[in-house]
Amino acid sequence: MLRSPTKNDGGLTEWCRETASALGMPELARRVRVGWNGRMQTTAGRAWWPDRLIELNPKLKELPPEEIWRTLRHELAHLIAYERAGRRRIEVHGAEWRAACAELGIPHEQPFHNLPFKRKRMKRNFAYVCPQCASTIRRVKKINRMVACYACCRKYSGGLFDTRFRLHEQKL
Structure with a gap:
């Protein structure tokens, strides 16, 4: 199920499928999808579990290509962490996510980006x-x-x- 107006990206989806397969995750490899969500404004990407959907901000295309790949790996790490955890509850940017990031070649990944997207600040009342x-x-x-x-x-x-x-x- 697509959650929002997301345009699928076959090339990035295929890369995620190959990567998940290489990590021994056949269900993730079968179901993962990557798309571009034009409604995203402040966030670089989002991973939806259990849909196994990764949404990327189209503004990433205006940045150097390594930002797309870093963001894609960041979001795929979320899906890998949740896939491995099964029904066990885990922290969003916890140890399981950090381990998956290291496997994907981004061992010191930070939870939040510092890309030049406008920030949305909401007052916590x-x-x-x-x-x-x-x-x-x-x-x-x-x-x-x-x-x-x-x-x-x-x-x-x-x-x-x-x-x-x-x-x-x-x-x-």
Whole structure:
């Protein structure tokens, strides 16, 4: 399923398929697709799991070709990390992603780009604090359901939701 007006890129898709196949990931090799999304403004690329879709910002075409390939590898690393994790929850730019980046030839990849795209800054008007570790999470939107501190749930509850670590709204 395509999420937005994405124009498929057969050459980049084929490269991703060959790379996934070489890494022993037949399902990813079979299903991965790469496309250009003209609606992207601030982000260089996006990886959609479990759709196995990579979307790239067409503005990358105006930059040196190595930026396209670095961004493609960055996004493919996300899909590889999720493919390997299966149903296990992982951090977006965590250890699994960093390991996949290293395999793809970008061992010191950073989570965010510094490309000359306009930045979209959104004010985070809501803050939530964990009663256990006192860490604060700032959000653009209000949380309308029970949410617990992910780090504390992992550390003390085997990754399962635990009301002891429920986030409480903090007044700003």
